[in-house]
Amino acid sequence: EAQVTQNPRYLITVTGKKLTVTCSQNMNHEYMSWYRQDPGLGLRQIYYSMNVEVTDKGDVPEGYKVSRKEKRNFPLILESPSPNQTSLYFCASLKVGDWMNTEAFFGQGTRLTVV
Amino acid sequence: KQEVTQIPAALSVPEGENLVLNCSFTDSAIYNLQWFRQDPGKGLTSLLLIQSSQREQTSGRLNASLDKSSGRSTLYIAASQPGDSATYLCAPGDYGQNFVFGPGTRLSVLP
Numbered sequence: 241e242a243q244v245t246q247n248p249r250y251l252i253t254v255t256g257k258k259l260t261v262t263c264s265q266n267m268n269h270e271y272m273s274w275y276r277q278d279p280g281l282g283l284r285q286i287y288y289s290m291n292v293e294v295t296d297k298g299d300v301p302e303g304y305k306v307s308r309k310e311k312r313n314f315p316l317i318l319e320s321p322s323p324n325q326t327s328l329y330f331c332a333s334l335k336v337g338d339w340m341n342t343e344a345f346f347g348q349g350t351r352l353t354v355v
Numbered sequence: 356k357q358e359v360t361q362i363p364a365a366l367s368v369p370e371g372e373n374l375v376l377n378c379s380f381t382d383s384a385i386y387n388l389q390w391f392r393q394d395p396g397k398g399l400t401s402l403l404l405i406q407s408s409q410r411e412q413t414s415g416r417l418n419a420s421l422d423k424s425s426g427r428s429t430l431y432i433a434a435s436q437p438g439d440s441a442t443y444l445c446a447p448g449d450y451g452q453n454f455v456f457g458p459g460t461r462l463s464v465l466p
Contacts, residue, residue: 273453283444283456298453330398332454342448344389346399 242267244333246347253321253354261316261350263331271334271342272314273298274306276327277349283330289314321354328352357382359457361445367463374432376460378445381426385447388428389454390419393442402443403430435464 244265253259265272273288275298285298289308303325305317318325331347358381368374378388387406391399403419405412405428411420418431428445442461446454 275456280458282458283446285453285455288453328396342387343401343404344391344399344446344448344454345401346391348398349396351396 242345244331244345244347246329246331246350248350249348250351251353253352255322255354256320259318259321259352261318261329261331261352263314263316263347264312265314265331265333265345266312267333267335267345268311269333269335269345270311271336272308273332273334273344274304274314274316275330275332276300276325277330278327286316286329321352323354326352326354357385357447357449357455359445359447359455361443361457361460363460364458365461365463367465368435369465370435370437372435372464374435374462376430376432376443376445376462378428378430378457379426380428380445380447380455380457382447382449383423383426385423385449388419388421388445388447390417390428390430391444391446393444393459395442399444432462435462437464437466440464 270291274286275283277283287306289295329350335343362377390402403412405421416433421428442459444459446456
């Protein structure tokens, strides 16, 4: 089954304690992306990766890092989490045909609370 | 920068009604537009993908139209059911394969 898998689904942590949210896709997609979703602000892109070892900032990259050492995995790293990073996080993988056929597939989300 | 709005923000209807959800975007230089469904606390499920060269796309009771030049897309839901209750998001896709999401329409279909 084609899917995007995020772990953990729920996480409560303390300010400053480094954490990693993993994302893995089994569709051999080159393009992957991270979003955060906040009430009233909708979904905002954090980082994206167009291929292995190629990453770029989205709209809200501050306080986050990513890496793309292999095609299937795209972890999101919070080196020193702060309460304003409490949010619902989604990983997405894009099926890229020609430009008009790009289609996004999303993971189930990770609800992060930083206290 | 692309900005996306969705009207209405929330909608509550009795079962069986036909519905219209609206999406507007400011930058018409898009390659496609995708409609998603999100259930509370869960991920996004893709409903329909409309290419910029298409006028509409249909899947079951769902029909989405796209007017790229005017920056509008509409999602029609026929014969609504309680199981359709969810938040519906539209997301135009640009050259960089980036999707910009609207704030969503929260739909409640009452039995």
